[in-house]
Amino acid sequence: MASVTKSTRTKIKSSSHRHWVPYISIMDRYLSNEMVAPFLFGVGAFSSIALVIGSLFELVRLITDAGLGIVTALQIFALQLPQFMMYSFPMSVLLGTLISYSRLSTDGETTALRSSGVSPYRLVVPALVLSLFISGMTFLFSEVVVPSANWQAKTILKSALKQDNPQFKSKDIFYQQYGEVIQPNGGKEQSLIRSFYARRFDGTKMLGLTILDFSQGTLQQVLSAESAVWLPDRNVWDLENGTTYLIGTDGSYRSILRFDRQQLRLPRAPLDLANEQRNSAEMNISELANHIELVRASGNYKEVKKLEVSLQQKYALPFICVVFAMVGSPLGMRPQRTSAARGFGLSILIIFGYYLLLFICGALGQVEILSAIAAAWLPNLIGLGAGLFLLSRVQ
Known part of the structure; x- marks a missing residue:
């Protein structure tokens, strides 16, 4: 009787297992x-x-x-x-x-x-x-x-x-940064705030750099530099041998500032675009x-x-x-x-x-x-x- 019961249980178990198999x-x-x-x-x-x-x-x-x-x-x-x-x-x-x-x-x-x-x-x-x-x-x-x-x-x-x-892309690195710009009526609007251009890229350094700043709605300044390197530990660009041209509201140069080295907190995106x-x-x-x-x-x-x-x-x-x-x-x-x-x-x-x-x-x-x-x-x-x-x- 015990053997029959055991056999029956085995069949039931086998039948239950097959139930889950497609x-x-x-x-x-x-x-x-x-x-x-x-x-x-x-x-x-x-x-x-x-x-x-x-x-x-x-x-x-x-x-x-x-x-x-x-x-x-x-x-x-x-x-x-x-x-x-x-x-x-x-x-x-x-x-x-x-x-x-x-x-x-x-x-x-x-x-x-x-x-x-x-x-x-x-x-x-x-x-x-x-x-x-x-x-x-x-x-x-x-x-x-x-x-x-x-x-x-x-x-x-x-x-x-x-x-x-x-x-990487070796020349003509162009990046446009968009963001909110305050309009003359006090409202905000998505618009171009910065234009970034590098003539060449050697894998680590941007060469012949030009940056146009439109963060106030109109062209505020033009920055040119001989080279720029991204510093990942500080999340900044390290620029060398450059000039900053400040633009007045009438479009004329307000002042010209030269620098040997300057660090700017700008987006890393130009480097990512050049490397992709x-x-x-x-x-x-x-x-x-x-x-x-x-x-x-x-x-x-x-x-x-x-x-x-x-x-x-x-x-x-x-x-x-x-x-x-x-x-x-x-x-x-x-x-x-x-x-x-x-x-x-x-x-x-x-x-x-x-x-x-x-x-x-x-x-x-x-x-x-x-x-x-x-x-x-x-x-x-x-x-x-x-x-x-x-x-x-x-x-």
């Missing part, structure tokens, strides 16, 4: 396995095409014309591979769903499943689940691997070609958000709008996988046969149309016709709408 039906496993092979084929095919067009031709040209070493070229080629793989993931989802669901439809398997009471909406669930997983993988690539790899590839290439150090030479493809979301705030403080609102669209696209682009799964599945369920070659060609057309829409929306976001969020996410919403329409036609 159940994957045979149909879901079968459909998922069907999509894996064409997906992997797509990753290889699309990555290879993108690498040849976007990287290999240029590297071969640099080897023959600029004397770039073969070993260095191979290193750069390997570092650029993650970016092209990231772009190939959504395309491969589209190809995988098109080919796999087309084969199932051609062999009559989708008809058999539907006659058993399985709706087309249920049939696309495995594709959507797989696409969500690939979306997460794409997001991790874009956040962890791609920015660092792109930055290293750029640094190695610049160093090999003996070009300017990409670690990465583009949005070489930064993750956190770094790009910080860079946007830095550019916003400089008053370059056109660049801010462009960067905000890029930031939202970093969130939106991984979900292209879900969009393409939603479009590719019902297209594959159509009764006509779609071969691998035809599926590849159809995928190219859909991808071209989607990225054209993405480019147009991004441009509209940069000129402020669309908000940054709408510019990044509108192509996804249109794609999902198209997928639902196609699925309703299959139903």
